Amino acid sequence: MKISILGCTGSIGESTLEVVRKSKGFIKIASLAAHSNAEKLSRHASEFGVSKTVLTSQTKNPEALEELATDPEIKTVVMAIVGFAALKPTIAALKAGKTVALANKEALVTCGELLTALAEKHGGKIIPVDSEHNALFQALQGHSIEQVDKLIITGSGGPFRGKTRSELQSVTIAQALNHPKWKMGPKITIDSATLMNKGLEYIEARWVFGLPDDKLKILIHPQSLVHGIVQFIDGSMLAHLSPPDMKAAISYALYYPQRQPGAVEPLDLVKAQKLEFFEVDYENFPCVNLAQKALKKGGVAPTVLNAANETAVQAFLDEKISFLSISDMIEKTLESAPRQNLDIQSIFAADAWARQKCQENILSLRH
Ligand SMILES: NC(=O)c1ccc[n+]([C@@H]2O[C@H](COP(=O)([O-])OP(=O)(O)OC[C@H]3O[C@@H](n4cnc5c(N)ncnc54)[C@H](OP(=O)(O)O)[C@@H]3O)[C@@H](O)[C@H]2O)c1
Structure with a gap:
């Protein structure tokens, strides 16, 4: 499976790279983008043999991220850019029918109604990476x-x-x-x-x-061990537990509907001892x-x-x-x-x- 990672130099981007390293060749990277950290971007590109890269603070092409997000070579875009800047490439990816593994919050907050409609219209998919939404x-x-x-x-x-x-x-x-x-x-x-x-x-x-x-x-x-709970109409609840490690959500989004063996260490529930909840x-x-x-x-x-x-x-x-x-x-x-x-x-x-x-x-x- 080929992916593009937009925001590859950040916390989510680098956790995604760890998931890719562990995938033993199952996930391949077609392109990488960052904003200003040229040194990190080129280090990641050379480690993963990626030739298509964009540094948004220096590119003269305002559509550069959209081009990566709609590349016919890829199936999935990992949207790890922080802030509203993720909105345009997310729209482009969904219009091109891509799966967007969406860590970025701000695009959905500002444009959720339109993004979900776009996904439906063009056969794209949003898989939430934000840990709570991924848990749910x-x-x-x-x-x-x-x-x-x-x-x-x-x-x-x-x-x-x-x-x-x-x-x-x-x-x-x-x-x-x-x-x-x-x-x-x-x-x-x-x-x-x-x-x-x-x-x-x-x-x-x-x-x-x-x-x-x-x-x-x-x-x-x-x-921070229970990330989301679904309460059903019959009064039952299903909760999702994992260590507070974004690799759990990222790997689920990339392997969905399968799971990546050993994506994260399972919790030691005896050590965890207590689960508290407050308003x-x-x-x-x-x-x-x-x-x-x-x-x-x-x-x-x-x-x-x-x-x-x-x-x-x-x-x-x-x-x-x-x-x-x-x-x-x-x-x-x-x-x-x-x-x-x-x-x-x-x-x-x-x-x-x-x-x-x-x-x-x-x-x-x-x-
Ligand atoms: N970190 C988490 O555990 C976590 C969990 C859930 C959801 N999220 C969400 O995921 C997104 C990323 O969070 P993060 O913590 O990974 O942020 P981060 O560590 O600050 O990384 C941000 C990434 O976006 C790039 N970037 C910044 N401004 C940009 C712009 N104007 N155009 C294009 N790229 C830009 C940065 O490139 P440079 O490094 O070159 O500046 C970097 O690669 C946020 O929306 C956050 O709310 C994060």
């Missing part, structure tokens, strides 16, 4: 969606679980980047600290599984609620939420705003969002508008 996808095999009462997304609670807003006032970038369970890229690690990650996943689940939001629930599970602390972590409201509002509201979040998280990482200002900036940007219909042009326009507006909000905060 696995637990749903052999069941129809009509048998589902609730889909439960779990989250560790991040590095600041249990903290109050006043305690969160002075947290540092280093503390926010110190995730207790997962090793990931900086943007998603900050999203995990604010819990926006769970908000984005809630919106993602709406579109991946086609269920209304009253059938979606988030629970905090500090051990989300909506008061101290308002981002979940902002995402839920944006989904309810519909139209381009999730696009505005996502763009404001990307902008605010970057400003926090650049030491321009405090941790608590991330949710404030998103809320302020959402409040003034225009109402627009949902089509591709409106999504790109809303994304650009929200980035600009959020920057203005950040600047006004600093003056």
Whole structure:
């Protein structure tokens, strides 16, 4: 099977390369893309004998990622790019009838309804790689969606679980980047600290599984061993457990409907000892609620939420705003969002508008 890995230099991209190494030639790489890390990209290309590569920060071809994503040679695109930049190549891949092993959240958050419709129309497929959605996808095999009462997304609670807003006032970038369970890229690690990650996943689940939001629930599970739970109409639940290692989800997506022998070490349940679950602390972590409201509002509201979040998280990482200002900036940007219909042009326009507006909000905060 031949694949393209877009975002091959990041955390998901490099975990995918490990899955490929272990596949003993079953998975071959046709092309690789990264944004600015030329050294890593060329190291990966030479290890896997890949001649088609794209470095988006340097290419003069604005369609370069779309070309890799629609290459007739490949069956599957691993979408490991972070942020809204993944949207165009994801659209292109689905239009070309490819299977997209989709780790990227932001494309589904902003464009979920349109992406799932595109997949259906052109015979493409989205296999979720995000661990919670991959877990739910696995637990749903052999069941129809009509048998589902609730889909439960779990989250560790991040590095600041249990903290109050006043305690969160002075947290540092280093503390926010110190995730207790997962090793990931900086943007998603900050999203995990604010819990926006769970908000984005809630919106993602709406579109991946086609269920209304009253059938979606988030629970905090500090051990990060249960990644998703399907609650059926008869009261039974099926949970998916694995170590907190993205290779479990990536290998399932690439081998589906088969499984890769030894993809990850199985859990030692005796050592794990306890599995705890708590309600989300909506008061101290308002981002979940902002995402839920944006989904309810519909139209381009999730696009505005996502763009404001990307902008605010970057400003926090650049030491321009405090941790608590991330949710404030998103809320302020959402409040003034225009109402627009949902089509591709409106999504790109809303994304650009929200980035600009959020920057203005950040600047006004600093003056
Ligand atoms: N990491 C996880 O465990 C995890 C779990 C679930 C879902 N996800 C989702 O998967 C996506 C990737 O996360 P990550 O943690 O792997 O991120 P990451 O480590 O920051 O890697 C991001 C990748 O995207 C590339 N990239 C950045 N900006 C780009 C642009 N404008 N155009 C094209 N490529 C660009 C980067 O290239 P350079 O290295 O050259 O900058 C890098 O290869 C995110 O959407 C995240 O939410 C991640």
